[in-house]
Amino acid sequence: MKSIRIGTRNSPLALWQAREVARKLQNKNFKTEIVPIISSGDKNLTQPLYTLGITGIFTKDLDIALLNDEIDIAVHSLKDVPTNLPKGIKMISVLERDFPQDVLVRNSRSKNIDLKDLKIATSSLRRRAFWLKEFPGTEFSDIRGNVQTRLKKLEEGVADATLFSLAGLKRMNLDIQYEFLPFMLSAPSQGVVGIAGHEDKTEINEILKNISDSQTEICTNIERTFLNTLEGGCTAPIGAFAEINDNNEVRFLGRISSLNGENTIETDEIFQYNSSDNFGEKLAQKVLNNGGKELMSIIKMSL
Numbered sequence: 001m002k003s004i005r006i007g008t009r010n011s012p013l014a015l016w017q018a019r020e021v022a023r024k025l026q027n028k029n030f031k032t033e034i035v036p037i038i039s040s041g042d043k044n045l046t047q048p049l050y051t052l053g054i055t056g057i058f059t060k061d062l063d064i065a066l067l068n069d070e071i072d073i074a075v076h077s078l079k080d081v082p083t084n085l086p087k088g089i090k091m092i093s094v095l096e097r098d099f100p101q102d103v104l105v106r107n108s109r110s111k112n113i114d115l116k117d118l119k120i121a122t123s124s125l126r127r128r129a130f131w132l133k134e135f136p137g138t139e140f141s142d143i144r145g146n147v148q149t150r151l152k153k154l155e156e157g158v159a160d161a162t163l164f165s166l167a168g169l170k171r172m173n174l175d176i177q178y179e180f181l182p183f184m185l186s187a188p189s190q191g192v193v194g195i196a197g198h199e200d201k202t203e204i205n206e207i208l209k210n211i212s213d214s215q216t217e218i219c220t221n222i223e224r225t226f227l228n229t230l231e232g233g234c235t236a237p238i239g240a241f242a243e244i245n246d247n248n249e250v251r252f253l254g255r256i257s258s259l260n261g262e263n264t265i266e267t268d269e270i271f272q273y274n275s276s277d278n279f280g281e282k283l284a285q286k287v288l289n290n291g292g293k294e295l296m297s298i299i300k301m302s303l
């Protein structure tokens with residue numbers, strides 16, 4: 001068999017994730033080749049992007065490369081993948097989740113400042129809203145770029161501290177101090193590497209199933225269906241985290257919040273999993289019926 005062409009973005013984190021997928025496939029004796037996709041191949045497509053359902057800013061170029069058959073599979077941070085995928089593209093596998101949490105990282109001058117007094121840099125509506133619920137009145141600024149860029153900006157003084165996905169930090173092997181924040185709740189499918197493929201490539205998709213983690217599949221399906229049912233395309237502050245406990249039950253934590261953190265709805269449930277029940281949708285419906293509908297429309301108006 002020919003080697004499997006693994007498409008990835010060109011950032012250090014994306015390349016790490018692609019290499020991890022390559023390593024797992026090589027362990028199963030498949031040949032692989034990493035194909036960094038630097039810019040979009042729009043020009044080769046005959047239809048406009050929206051008619052193909054291509055929407056995600058992080059995933060667009062890899063979607064196009066998949067549709068153009070420049071790559072066989074695309075490796076993503078699953079949390080950056082829209083819940084509705086373009087025609088023909090399917091999420092085939094997920095790697096086992098390692099570190100789902102958000103953590104706080106301070107610059108060297110802010111080690112002794114109380115949490116409530118920290119000035120925070122983040123461009124995530126979810127992180128901002130959940131932080132504000134705990135510490136109203138916190139000052140925020142935007143920060144963008146990859147992990148390394150953000151750390152540099154932080155040290156330059158854009159703010160006292162920032163919030164990261166621990167999975168991203170660990171993957172970059174950065175030796176920096178971080179703090180867990182019990183009041184945060186991660187983004188749906190945070191910390192999970194997802195592998196997308198083309199639905200016509202049945203042989204490659206069968207191979208990919210070999211490296212998928214079934215518990216992570218169950219949990220991320222619930223989290224992503226929860227998200228999809230709630231938001232209908234807008235980017236609201238929504239957290240969701242499912243895990244399978246020692247009794248083989250699923251524990252699900254979900255939260256939606258107004259942008260300023262003043263109004264939140266939370267859910268914390270433990271249930272026996274079966275594949276026939278659509279838990280993500282049921283959990284979301286429950287939230288919607290408990291005031292979530294009103295809260296979502298307030299959020300949408302303020303975006």
Ligand SMILES: NCc1[nH]cc(CCC(=O)O)c1CC(=O)O
Nearest residue numbers: 077080164165167168190191192
């Ligand atoms: N939106 C950026 C992004 N997408 C995936 C990760 C890290 C890996 C992950 O959490 O899955 C990050 C960085 C961050 O949120 O700090």
